[in-house]
Amino acid sequence: MNDQPRRSARARSTNRESSVRFELSEFRIPSSGVTLSGELAIPENAVGVVLFAHGSGSSRHSPRNQFVARTLREAGIATFLFDLLTPAEESEDALTGHLRFNIGLLAQRLVTATQWAANHPQGRRSGLGYFGASTGGAAALVAAASLGPFIDAVVSRGGRPDLAGNALARVESPTLLIVGECDESVLRLNQQAYAQLPGKKELAVVSRATHLFEQAGALEEVACLAAQWFGRYLRPR
Numbered sequence: 001m002n003d004q005p006r007r008s009a010r011a012r013s014t015n016r017e018s019s020v021r022f023e024l025s026e027f028r029i030p031s032s033g034v035t036l037s038g039e040l041a042i043p044e045n046a047v048g049v050v051l052f053a054h055g056s057g058s059s060r061h062s063p064r065n066q067f068v069a070r071t072l073r074e075a076g077i078a079t080f081l082f083d084l085l086t087p088a089e090e091s092e093d094a095l096t097g098h099l100r101f102n103i104g105l106l107a108q109r110l111v112t113a114t115q116w117a118a119n120h121p122q123g124r125r126s127g128l129g130y131f132g133a134s135t136g137g138a139a140a141l142v143a144a145a146s147l148g149p150f151i152d153a154v155v156s157r158g159g160r161p162d163l164a165g166n167a168l169a170r171v172e173s174p175t176l177l178i179v180g181e182c183d184e185s186v187l188r189l190n191q192q193a194y195a196q197l198p199g200k201k202e203l204a205v206v207s208r209a210t211h212l213f214e215q216a217g218a219l220e221e222v223a224c225l226a227a228q229w230f231g232r233y234l235r236p237r
Contacts, residue, residue: 020073029082031112034089038082038113040120041069046078048127048152048234049117053110053143054084055134055158064212064219065133068157071223077230078126080117084109084136100135103163107142114147127152127234130173131226137177138163145170153233155226158186158211161193168193174200176229178222180209202229 022043029036038060040049050072052065060081069079083090084106085099093099110130117123129152132140137159144151145167154175161168161177175197179187187205194203204225209218 020070022073022078027082027116029113029116031109034086036082036084036086036109036113038080040078040080040117040122041073042078042122043073043076045076046122046126047076047236048129048230049078049080049120049123050129050131050230050234051080051110051113051117052082053106053130053132053136053140054081055132055136062133064157065131067219068131068223068226071220071227072131072230075227075231077227077234078122080113082113084139101163103135103138103142103165106135106139107146110139110143111146114143114151118150125237127236129153129155129230129234131155131157132159133157135160135163137161141171141175142167144173144175148172152235153230155229156190157222157226158183158213160186160189162189164193168196169198171197172199174229174233175202176225177201177203178225179203179205180211180213180218181205181207182209183211186211200233 020043022041025040054062060083072079130140137156140154141164144154149172151173154173156177177190179190206218206221209215213219
């Protein structure tokens, strides 16, 4: 367990011209009266499956999450991106904003998707992990607390782990919090949440990066840090 934030140098990316071959399947998952859409991408000899929980106002098509997903597939990890909200809910939330901070709802839908993934042939033989961004980071931590050792690892990118509340103290999964150095308010919230996590954990601060990691090399560093974390902790079942 590391007690201090880690600052690492920029990492080179091979993401833009990825040549990794993978099998892509689209699916629809029923969840408490709604249907969630998503896609599962499985590279050859995948060692695990990472489910993505996107942030507020986003979807499975988020270019930043898609970028990270490509890097994970290059590392031999299957990726499972899906929409936490239906199209109708997204339209409603764009006007009211009342769903994006409903962490309980988002976490429950992530749990439902996890159960689906665990019953997929790839999921039955692979370790499972979560990658959460923004409010999706809180949903990932709440879901991980609910499922316990069933989730091998969690990575949060610019997340709001403070919104996980009392669930933080119940997270057993090794957890990596990645935050931009210049995202000062979110960095403070992550430092406070980090202190409450009881298990294996690390706080990685990306130099000169802001909330969306738009600076040159910043998102590449996020993706590489995530791939290393999942490579370390995902375990075959």
